[in-house]
Structures are given as structure tokens and as C-alpha cells.
Amino acid sequence: NTSTRVPEGSRAYAGIGCHFMAQWMDRKTLGFTQMGGEGANWIGEAPFSKRDHVFQNLGDGTYNHSGYLAIRAAIAAGVTMTYKILYNDAVAMTGGQANEGGLNVPQIARQVAAEGASRVVVVTDEPWKYPKDTEWPRGLTVHHRDELDAIQRELATVPGVSVLIYDQTCAAEKRRRRKRGTFPDPDKRIVINDLVCEGCGDCGTKSNCVSVQPLETEWGRKRTIDQSSCNKDYSCVKGFCPSFVTVHGAKLKKAESITEPDNWPALPQPSLPLANHPYSIIVTGVGGTGTITAGAIVAMAAHIDGKAAAVIDMTGLAQKGGAVYSHIRIANTPDDIHAVRVPAAGADLVIGGDIVVTGNKKVLTAMKQGGTHVVVNTAEFLPGDFTRNADFSLPTQRLKRAINEAAGRERSHFVDAGRLATALLGQSIGANMFMLGYAYQLGALPVSAEAVERAIEMNGEAVPMNLAAFRYGRRAAVDPSALEQLIGPRPEEQNDSLKLSESFAEIVDRRAAYLAAYQSKRYARRYRNWVEKARNTETEKTPGERGFAEAVARYLFKLMAYKDEYEVARLYTDTGFIERVKSSFDGDLRFEFHLAPPLTARRDPLTGEPKKKSYGPGMLKLFKILAKLKFLRGTPFDIFGYSRDRRTERRLIVDYRALLTQIMAELTPANHQAAVALASLPEKIRGYGPVKQRHLAAAKVEEAALREQFRAAATPFLKAAE
Numbered sequence: 001n002t003s004t005r006v007p008e009g010s011r012a013y014a015g016i017g018c019h020f021m022a023q024w025m026d027r028k029t030l031g032f033t034q035m036g037g038e039g040a041n042w043i044g045e046a047p048f049s050k051r052d053h054v055f056q057n058l059g060d061g062t063y064n065h066s067g068y069l070a071i072r073a074a075i076a077a078g079v080t081m082t083y084k085i086l087y088n089d090a091v092a093m094t095g096g097q098a099n100e101g102g103l104n105v106p107q108i109a110r111q112v113a114a115e116g117a118s119r120v121v122v123v124t125d126e127p128w129k130y131p132k133d134t135e136w137p138r139g140l141t142v143h144h145r146d147e148l149d150a151i152q153r154e155l156a157t158v159p160g161v162s163v164l165i166y167d168q169t170c171a172a173e174k175r176r177r178r179k180r181g182t183f184p185d186p187d188k189r190i191v192i193n194d195l196v197c198e199g200c201g202d203c204g205t206k207s208n209c210v211s212v213q214p215l216e217t218e219w220g221r222k223r224t225i226d227q228s229s230c231n232k233d234y235s236c237v238k239g240f241c242p243s244f245v246t247v248h249g250a251k252l253k254k255a256e257s258i259t260e261p262d263n264w265p266a267l268p269q270p271s272l273p274l275a276n277h278p279y280s281i282i283v284t285g286v287g288g289t290g291t292i293t294a295g296a297i298v299a300m301a302a303h304i305d306g307k308a309a310a311v312i313d314m315t316g317l318a319q320k321g322g323a324v325y326s327h328i329r330i331a332n333t334p335d336d337i338h339a340v341r342v343p344a345a346g347a348d349l350v351i352g353g354d355i356v357v358t359g360n361k362k363v364l365t366a367m368k369q370g371g372t373h374v375v376v377n378t379a380e381f382l383p384g385d386f387t388r389n390a391d392f393s394l395p396t397q398r399l400k401r402a403i404n405e406a407a408g409r410e411r412s413h414f415v416d417a418g419r420l421a422t423a424l425l426g427q428s429i430g431a432n433m434f435m436l437g438y439a440y441q442l443g444a445l446p447v448s449a450e451a452v453e454r455a456i457e458m459n460g461e462a463v464p465m466n467l468a469a470f471r472y473g474r475r476a477a478v479d480p481s482a483l484e485q486l487i488g489p490r491p492e493e494q495n496d497s498l499k500l501s502e503s504f505a506e507i508v509d510r511r512a513a514y515l516a517a518y519q520s521k522r523y524a525r526r527y528r529n530w531v532e533k534a535r536n537t538e539t540e541k542t543p544g545e546r547g548f549a550e551a552v553a554r555y556l557f558k559l560m561a562y563k564d565e566y567e568v569a570r571l572y573t574d575t576g577f578i579e580r581v582k583s584s585f586d587g588d589l590r591f592e593f594h595l596a597p598p599l600t601a602r603r604d605p606l607t608g609e610p611k612k613k614s615y616g617p618g619m620l621k622l623f624k625i626l627a628k629l630k631f632l633r634g635t636p637f638d639i640f641g642y643s644r645d646r647r648t649e650r651r652l653i654v655d656y657r658a659l660l661t662q663i664m665a666e667l668t669p670a671n672h673q674a675a676v677a678l679a680s681l682p683e684k685i686r687g688y689g690p691v692k693q694r695h696l697a698a699a700k701v702e703e704a705a706l707r708e709q710f711r712a713a714a715t716p717f718l719k720a721a722e
Contacts, residue, residue: 017059036066113137118160200687201390203239285353295326359399379418437473569626
């Protein structure tokens with residue numbers, strides 16, 4: 001994630017490898033070459049370019065078999081550039097194989113230095129791992145990856161070909177090796193206090209990690225860490241936000257699977273489809289969720305039933321969470337199968353482990369109206385777009401419509417298999433077997449239940465869990481209410497923040513109660529008075545219209561509940577956050593907080609942002625003291641209130657009330673929509689410190705445009721004849 005970043009104003013070129021994806025990630029990475037030709041394009045461009053220097057990404061696998069020659073060519077040509085050799089300890093693009101010959105970082109360093117590299121630098125997440133007697137070339141320096149930006153700026157001034165070796169094991173390989181017990185798995189987890197989180201997305205921008213997922217709460221969209229996919233890179237804590245907490249000594253609690261009750265009625269046997277023609281199945285999903293395994297189980301079950309089966313898997317960028325497609329053809333004899341890939345309008349069954357992959361054209365064109373059964377997992381896992389766009393949402397409803405149109409509404413089945421599998425089995429990885437059971441019970445799988453269960457046993461991986469998942473999936477197709485009763489209350493029933501208000505009155509009541517705890521009952525009454533005024537004005541001036549009063553209720557609250565030092569402290573000590581974390585992990589937990597105290601934090605000379613520091617569990621005692629001092633807020637004794645951030649936040653409340661006064665004075669049915677948009681602008685002002693300032697600047701530009709729309713709509717247009 002970090003390795004492909006370049007300093008502001010610089011440019012980089014991609015090669016062939018997983019780092020090719022940097023072209024999609026707003027990393028100022030342009031173009032690519034054939035494998036082994038990395039840098040050749042700059043050799044041709046350099047004499048005609050005003051740019052003095054570029055970076056060229058080069059994977060360690062490519063370096064080993066052909067990229068080394070490209071570096072020799074660049075040195076011979078005398079161009080100025082920096083090769084960033086991304087040493088990720090595996091040929092990650094094609095399955096995580098080891099580099100042929102056991103190539104290591106010191107060897108690469110000695111090779112490029114011997115060829116005449118003007119400077120060689122190693123950047124790594126673990127600079128202490130190299131022994132003191134490591135044989136480095138003369139002049140080489142080793143740096144922590146936190147210094148990457150400064151090192152790159154320095155190399156950009158070095159004439160000739162310099163080489164930066166970025167040493168960090170591939171995240172996908174880390175997870176895979178940890179499962180096998182061949183890679184260290186630190187008892188260290190990152191969690192987010194969603195009440196402190198502002199939903200600004202700076203953590204996603206800094207880490208580019210898809211394990212940072214959205215969390216929809218009563219107080220807006222926040223962030224949460226998907227612990228099952230977290231690669232323990234920990235770079236998300238660099239987001240300028242005090243909501244991140246490192247929990248040392250933490251091991252995820254293994255949720256116990258729920259045993260199927262003895263008094264449940266026996267499941268009816270469905271009528272299975274015939275395999276007189278090659279019965280065609282597509283299983284879709286994303287890498288690492290068991291899609292390929294599900295396809296293999298179906299194929300083996302067909303063999304156990306005495307049928308013929310053929311499978312082809314298309315994984316693409318699946319190693320990085322990309323799309324996976326497994327095409328399966330089942331027939332009575334091998335001679336009946338002439339091709340494995342399912343053609344257009346040729347699918348009899350689609351099992352969709354991911355709704356985005358299932359709803360793309362490749363899969364939709366394989367469906368036939370009224371002839372394809374579709375079972376789709378509606379659990380949402382946002383892709384990498386979310387790291388760059390804090391407001392990104394999956395077009396779930398549009399995808400459902402597309403699937404319904406392609407296969408027919410009566411044959412399309414949408415089930416939240418991720419949530420059900422997690423609640424019933426203790427882990428979401430069982431979702432694909434759950435859907436397999438669902439498809440079987442619909443009569444859409446041309447193999448017997450006995451054969452599927454035997455194939456699961458033969459696979460030998462998590463057999464009890466997978467058998468239970470298959471059986472629960474069958475039950476879900478027959479009696480979904482029985483499963484809901486079995487799993488008990490939903491998360492939103494256990495965490496008040498996740499329970500969304502269902503009426504305007506509830507929205508106001510919950511926020512008034514929050515503000516009373518935030519400051520005082522008097523403060524809460526002030527809020528209620530403004531909301532009531534907005535509601536009365538909307539009812540009187542725009543009868544039948546809705547939205548303005550609710551926008552005021554939500555966003556006046558957001559501004560009034562600004563998160564200063566007292567409030568952050570309260571949200572850590574008075575809301576049960578520590579207890580919720582302890583309920584999720586086993587072990588002797590020690591908490592570490594990542595903060596940039598306004599009175600003591602130093603500024604980063606490169607970014608200008610205050611630098612965060614880590615503080616131990618003793619910070620909780622300070623939080624308790626700070627929380628009790630909230631009565632100082634807004635008084636001359638509030639030492640934090642004199643900072644630029646706090647002055648800005650208080651001014652925003654005053655400005656917003658002035659804006660509301662103007663809107664309510666000029667509100668008409670014609671400008672009601674613009675009024676709602678204006679009243680909702682505080683939603684765009686998120687984050688802390690410099691992040692909030694950037695969002696505020698953008699919001700002010702939008703506010704100016706909306707004010708023009710509001711005034712224009714309030715002024716009747718004269719007829720052309722007049």
C-alpha cells in the first residue's frame with residue numbers, strides 16, 4: 001500500500017505486477033511497460049521532457065527474471081530516475097510462490113550497486129531485522145517506511161539512476177502464512193471508537209486499506225476495522241484522528257457456532273434438476289472468501305453421484321480481493337461436456353458470493369430470463385474506491401434490479417448470508433457453503449445433499465463448520481424466521497449507536513439527550529428550540545414538503561456536539577467503549593492511544609500536519625479527568641478553547657444559526673430543495689484539525705453556489721413577454 005506513493009509533484013511509472021493497480025489509486029502513477037521493460041519508456045522520453053526525474057516501480061519477481069536488464073539499460077543510457085524495487089517476498093500476482101534462487105534484499109543491493117547505481121537505499125517496516133554483519137554495498141542506508149516520503153524527495157535530487165528497495169512482505173501472503181502458522185502473528189489489533197470517528201476517510205487515504213470499512217450509525221457514517229481481513233499493517237492509525245486505538249495482547253474471540261435445535265422439523269427433499277444437458281453453474285465472489293472451494297465441492301459432489309463435471313476458475317486479481325469466477329459444467333457423461341466456460345444465456349444457476357461481482361456484465365449476460373436460478377449474498381464489503389471517496393456506496397438496489405431483469409424476479413433470491421453465517425457459525429467464511437445449501441434446497445443444484453456433505457468431508461478443511469453452513473443454508477430457504485429466532489438480537493439491538501431512528505421525534509429526542517450529556521440540559525433546550533422553529537416554519541411556508549426540519553435536527557446537532565478534548569475524553573470513558581472492546585477480544589489487554597495533543601504536538605515538516613504520538617493505558621485516567629472538566633467549555637478558563645480549531649467550531653455554530661434565520665425568512669416551495677441542501681452542508685465538514693479545515697474550505701465553495709440557487713429560486717422569473 002505505502003510503497004507506490006510518490007511525493008507531491010513527482011511522477012511514477014508502473015510495470016507488470018500487483019503494483020500495476022497503483023494506476024487506479026490516485027498515486028500519480030502513469031502508464032506501464034511490458035514485463036522486463038520497466039524504465040525503457042523513460043530512456044526514450046527523458047531527452048524530450050522538462051521533467052528532471054521519475055520513479056519506476058519494479059516488482060522483485062520481475063527484477064529477478066528480466067527487470068535487472070532494464071536497470072542496466074537505464075544506467076547505460078545515463079538517465080536520471082529512481083527504481084523502486086518492491087520486495088514483497090513472494091510472486092504475489094500468481095499465487096505467492098517464492099522467488100527462484102532465494103533472492104534477498106542484500107543481494108539485490110549489491111547487484112545494483114555493482115552495476116553503477118548512484119545511490120542505493122533500503123526502506124522497510126522492520127529496519128531492525130537485518131543483522132549488524134549484513135553485507136551491504138558501501139554507502140547504503142536503511143530507513144523505516146515512515147521516512148519514505150523524505151527519502152524519495154532526497155533521491156529525486158540525485159543525478160543518475162538511484163535504487164530504493166522497499167522491503168515489506170505482501171499483505172495477502174502474510175495472512176496466508178499466518179493461517180498456516182509460518183509467519184509471526186502479533187497479538188496486536190487496531191480498533192476504532194466509532195463515537196469519536198468523524199467519518200472523514202483520512203485513515204483510508206493514508207492506508208489505502210480495504211479492511212477500513214464503513215459503519216452506518218445514528219450519528220452518521222463512521223469507520224470500522226474488518227478484523228477478519230486486517231493484514232496488521234497498522235498504517236490506518238496515521239489518519240489524523242484520535243479514534244484509533246491499538247489493543248496489545250488481543251486475540252479475536254472465537255465465536256461459538258450455534259447448534260441446530262433437536263426439535264426442528266426434518267428438511268423436505270427438493271426435486272433436483274436433471275443433468276441431461278451440461279448443467280451450467282457460475283460461482284462468483286472475491287478473493288479469499290472460499291469461492292473456488294465452493295466450486296470444487298460442487299464438482300466433487302457430482303463425481304460422487306456418478307456424474308461428470310468440469311471446472312474452470314478465473315481469478316484475475318483475486319489475490320488482492322479482486323473478482324473470482326468459477327464455471328462448473330455437470331453432465332451425465334464426460335462426452336456431454338464440450339466446453340467448460342458458461343456461454344451467454346447459458347447459466348442454469350448463479351451463486352453470488354458478492355453482489356458487485358454477480359451484477360457485472362460478465363455474469364448478467366450468462367443469465368437467461370426465467371431459466372437461471374440466482375442466489376446472491378447481500379452482505380456489503382466496499383472495494384478500494386471507498387479508500388479514496390468517503391461517500392462511496394455500493395449501488396445495491398441498482399444491482400438487484402439488474403439481476404432481477406436478467407434472471408427474472410421469481411428466480412432471484414437475495415439473502416444476507418454474511419450476517420447469518422457470522423451469527424450462526426462465528427465466522428463469515430461459511431457464507432458460500434450457506435448459499436450452496438440455499439441453492440440446493442431451491443432445487444437448483446443437480447447433486448444430492450449426501451454427495452455435497454461427503455465432498456465437504458473429503459476436503460478436510462473446517463468440516464463441522466462447513467457442514468453446519470450447508471445445512472443452515474437449506475433451512476434458510478425453507479424457514480428463514482427460524483434462523484432469525486435462533487441467532488437472537490441483531491447488533492443494532494445491542495449497540496445503541498447502530499440503531500437508526502425511525503421518526504422525526506426520535507431523531508430530536510436522541511440528540512437532545514446526547515447534548516445534555518455533552519454539556520447541559522440548557523444546551524439541549526437551545527437545540528430543541530431551533531429545531532422546533534425550523535419545523536414550524538417548514539410546515540407553515542412549504543406545506544406538504546419535508547426534509548428541512550430533519551436536516552436542521554441532524555446537522556445543528558453535529559455542529560453543537562463538536563468533538564473537543566473534553567468530548568473525546570468523555571466518549572472514551574463514559575460510553576462503554578472499553579467494555580465493548582474487551583467483549584471482542586481475549587487476552588491481557590493493554591490499550592495504546594494515538595493522539596496529537598494541541599498544546600504539545602509538533603508539526604511534520606513535509607505535510608504541515610501535527611504529528612501523532614502514542615500514549616499508554618495511563619491516558620484513560622487523564623481522559624476521566626478531562627471528561628469531568630467539560631463545564632469549562634466555552635469559558636475563559638477553557639485553555640483548549642483558544643486554539644484555531646475550537647474558535648472555528650464555535651464560529652460554525654453561530655454562522656449556521658444565521659444561515660437558518662435567513663433560510664426561514666425567505667423559505668418558499670420553490671427554494672425548499674436548495675434550503676434542505678444548505679441545511680445539510682455540515683455533513684461535509686468532517687474530521688479533525690487540518691483534515692477538517694480542508695473539508696470546511698470545500699464546503700464553503702459549495703455553500704456559495706447553493707446560496708445562489710436559493711436566492712434565484714426565491715425570485716419569480718419574469719415572463720419573456722414582459
